[in-house]
Amino acid sequence: FSGADLADGSCAHPTIPDKVSPLLPANHVTMTKGTGLVHTAPAHGMEDYSVASHHQLPTDCLVDESGCFMEAAGPELKNKNVLEEGNEAVIKMLQAAGSLLKEEKYVHSYPYDWRTKKPMIIRASKQWFVNTADVKAAAQDVLKKVKVIPTSAVNRMLEMLDRRTFWCISRQRCWGVP
Secondary structure (H helix, E strand, C coil): HHHHHHHCCEEEECCCCCCHHHHHHHHCCCCCCCCCCCCCCHCCHHHHHHHHHHHCCCCCCEEECEEEEEEHHCCCCCECCCCCCCHHHHHHHHHHCCCCCCCCCCCCCCCECCCCECCCCCCCCCHCCCCHHHHHHHHHHHHHCCCCCHHHHHHHHHHHHHHHCCCCCCCCCCCCEE
């Protein structure tokens, strides 16, 4: 069957009782990578965040700064490292629920830390996301007061600011990135 047959459908969450997850279209999901059906983790990747934002889904992060599941993930997963015992616990939960179709070793394309050579988990923190309209207006106002050489560059920068769909202001470093 085609993906269009699943439009507006939903499925039961395999590990959280009574939670229903919507089936949503996403341009980054293709048949050339995997099955064409994927989960969405809005707090852990740009494409997923974009899909969640478009459909007004929550972007809650269930992983803490040390890479362990938080209490909101459930008592079976709380304080377990996502890439170690947490992964094993999820597989056992899926087996117990009769929801595991196949288990296979897979080398995921995580970014790796150059110092430790360990995979890094991308996770969003709520404090990073701010009202786009407020930041955009403030940035444009300030830019108009800056003397830019050559002056033609100001218009390009104002246009770039106008196209921004989101802003990330990091508390982990002394500067933010658009």
